[in-house]
Amino acid sequence: MPRKEGQKLKLLTLLEILSRETDEQHPLSVPHLVELLRERGVDAERKSVYDDIQTINSMPGAPFEIVQQRGRGGGYYMTDTPFEFAELKLLVDAVYASKFITARKSRTLIEKLGRFTSRYRQAELDRTVLVSGRVKSQDEKILYSVDALHTAITTGVQVQFRYCDWNLQKQMVPRHGGMLYRVSPWALVWENGNYYLIAYTEGHLRHYRVDKMQKVEPIPDVPREGADEYANFDVNAYTQQMFGMFNGPLKKVTLKCENRFAGAMIDRFGTGPTLVPFTGGEHFTLTVDVQISPQFFGWVAGFGTGVEILSPPEVRAEMRKTLDTLQTIYR
Template sequence: MPRKEGQKQKLLVLLEILIRETDEKHPLSVPQLVEKLNERGIEAERKSVYGDLNTLNNLPGTPFEIVQLRGRGGGYYMTETLFELAELKLLVDAVYASKFITARKSKTLIDKLGQFTSRYRQAELDRKVLVSGRIKSTDEKILYTVDALHAAITAGQQVQFKYCDWNLQKKMAPRHGGRIYQVSPWVLVWENGNYYLIAYTEGRLKHYRVDKMQGVRQLPDTVREGAEEYAAFDVNTYMQQMFGMFNGPLKKVTLQCENRFAGAMIDRFGTGPILSPCGDGEHFTITVPIQVSPQFFGWVAGFGPGVAVAGPPEVRAEMKRTLDSLQDLYR
């Protein structure tokens, strides 16, 4: 008996049909499955499809299950795929919320994610999550920059790039006249909707905003430096110390806060620091390491009279100078 066309692909095509064309509300009968296989150029008989469904259900380590819905309008449908619908929705939300992924690339990624569920459920992924103040990037090269940095980190090699800032013409202009930066990359971190590279250079670990890095080039003949420094480096602590990712002198700062701001302090600094109640019963103090910068003073000022810098004296004095300069500005 001659072998029918497309038999080598039949199981894979049948699996794709079940993933994309079925769910608990949209089962397909065996005759319908035969028809859809025929539409894809694969000849099939009802008896063989029953056997194929049984084979797919008994594949070792399979993440899915094909269920038969009996009765009028019944048929077969896929209960699980590689991703649960809730997991896909979470990934879609992350793509929508990401500032560095362009609108066009966001749509492409979300369309690809939709291939992991039925076409009926795919419509539920069109969520368009609103993120306040979120401005999408217009530059897709950052995806390739991130990939190049990951490759260099994995290979343990250095990278070169130009570091840029926005100018008044709304273009990225290289700093320091186009100086080439050469650093040893160690880790990429995500903060406030942006990627940052933590790298070793000039005897210490520093961070660079990835979307401001242009022409990133991996250097195959180099060896990454700073292993000892990175071994003693705590990324989470480093990120907590900074505000708006601006560097500054590291100080142990004590804040005096109204009790109602306990949650705000825990959100910012975690549950590690001690909240020490004050004698008046209405305030507490918290002491945390801070890289003191204008952004830190702006964060404190945002709480109004509810949060004050209690010490050390030089940081409290700098906070006062900042407030005095703002008062002079608005007279």
């Protein structure tokens, strides 16, 4: 092997060793680095390894640094990798929380993420017991659906798919006898652990759960529609108005809340709505746009007497009707 190519291989192998075999708690001495290089078929001398470490640290824009730990048991270790360890934990938690990623694919992704840190820290990311305990998708085809939707969004074309529901046999059954839906895709939203497609169809922007889609295919040479509607579309406001991503008529609703629920309202509706102190000082009101659905009434009921719908009258009346119906069932 030419000397120049051999030097490149040595640098790459040394980088791999430092990234996977070292961290602050596990530095390696230069003799040990030489030994590990030789185990990987790369001959090296001590002096050349010192020079290689200096070369690595002088690389412009490198997202890591090789640090020397002096004293007994010291050596060299890599301080940073392309991801900080806290960032890897966030990514791993997102994989765990995602319902649409199967348990098997979760383990595969987490293993791949673990390769961006030392093998010692990778063990801290291995929480496979949590994967088996979560409600996870059983169908890995959703990953291909997501990829097809991204392709259609990027290329600006329409997509077609079959939209399904669960039956009592726990099978996905296409709606409308397997009719093909054809829509113009604009965005993918991750909400409540599920992926949703925001798409334009029949003059409106609607959403579809990606895990309920089957046989998703971009339609080449058929440009998507709804550009003007999407230009004025606020994804964050849309998801805040909906409960459980269930559609309903949009209403401006005023809620009266006990002060202790200020955090819950901010978590749900963001910091935009004004919290107005109510007479007596123990409550506040806020007015928000909400898509009225049974899930919204269930959410309000979950606060007991701590949250009350003040207006509009028709929404307040519908809440009362819902409670009367429930009382009849559980009487």
